[in-house]
Amino acid sequence: MSYPRLSQKIKARNFIVFWGSFLLFLFISPIVIIYFQGYKRTFQVDKDTYVSEQYPDTNYGAANYLRVGAAEGNYPFYNHNIYLHFTISSDYWREAWREAWIYVNFYYGSTYVDIGINLISNNWDEMNITWNNRPESTISLGHLFYDGTSDRFHIHSFQIINGEISVCLYPIWVDWGGIIEGHSKEGASNSDQIAYIEVNYIGYDLTDFGMVLKASIIILGVIGLTVLAYYVAVRLNLISMKRKH
Numbered sequence: 001m002s003y004p005r006l007s008q009k010i011k012a013r014n015f016i017v018f019w020g021s022f023l024l025f026l027f028i029s030p031i032v033i034i035y036f037q038g039y040k041r042t043f044q045v046d047k048d049t050y051v052s053e054q055y056p057d058t059n060y061g062a063a064n065y066l067r068v069g070a071a072e073g074n075y076p077f078y079n080h081n082i083y084l085h086f087t088i089s090s091d092y093w094r095e096a097w098r099e100a101w102i103y104v105n106f107y108y109g110s111t112y113v114d115i116g117i118n119l120i121s122n123n124w125d126e127m128n129i130t131w132n133n134r135p136e137s138t139i140s141l142g143h144l145f146y147d148g149t150s151d152r153f154h155i156h157s158f159q160i161i162n163g164e165i166s167v168c169l170y171p172i173w174v175d176w177g178g179i180i181e182g183h184s185k186e187g188a189s190n191s192d193q194i195a196y197i198e199v200n201y202i203g204y205d206l207t208d209f210g211m212v213l214k215a216s217i218i219i220l221g222v223i224g225l226t227v228l229a230y231y232v233a234v235r236l237n238l239i240s241m242k243r244k245h
Contacts, residue, residue: 038098038202045195047085047126047166048184054078056131064187068146068169069113069179077177082169083129085122086197088160100160100199101152102167105192106182109147113178115169117141117153122164137168146180155197165197 049061054071070077086102118137129135139159144151159165171178183193 038200040198040200042196042198043086043088044191045084045185046087048195049126049129050080050082051129051131051134052078052080053131059128059130061127061129062186063184066182066184067179068115069171070177071179079171080179081134083124083166084195085166088163088199097157097199097201100155100197102155102195102197103150103152104182104195105150106146106180108181111178112145112147113180114143114172115146116143116172118168119159120166120168122161122166124166141167143172
């Protein structure tokens with residue numbers, strides 16, 4: 001075999017390898033992007049209440065509102081803590097997830113209140129919890145500065161135990177009077193007014209028809225473009241080789 005012909009064959013193979021690798025990259029990219037983009041699931045709070053230091057044996061599980069802060073009035077102020085519990089459906093809590101956020105919604109704030117957030121045990125009853133029997137805090141999740149608006153805070157995967165997580169919201173500066181109020185499950189007129197947890201999962205949501213359809217269209221479209229581009233590239237290369245002969 002002559003050197004020019006061998007050189008042409010090597011160039012042709014390099015051409016096919018290059019374009020094949022490039023088109024394979026184009027094919028894989030959207031699939032990987034969709035996978036790591038993931039999907040979200042939200043779960044509404046299933047237990048919410050507050051406790052009052054002023055009335056330490058009173059249960060507020062049936063109240064229409066939640067209160068956190070230090071009650072205004074004559075000094076000393078009385079603390080109020082909010083307790084929230086979330087259950088992630090067994091169909092989802094075992095799946096791989098990237099991050100999760102707890103969203104809290106408030107409709108009133110007398111002033112800015114520095115609110116601490118602690119992880120607590122899941123072993124508490126919404127209709128029996130009081131100031132005197134409130135669960136102990138285990139891990140601090142940080143704090144937020146509220147004035148009666150909505151906000152969120154981040155949680156980690158290891159903090160969800162068997163699909164459950166409970167948190168306590170409490171005032172950090174007890175000598176600074178101020179109360180924040182929000183709707184409880186019993187007092188809310190719609191689900192947007194109560195707390196919820198949003199979990200961001202990694203992978204494909206096969207239960208979401210729209211996501212499956214979108215992914216299918218993208219994949220089929222990329223396959224079609226890949227085949228067409230590869231065919232055109234090979235044809236152009238063959239035409240170029242014939243002209244040289």
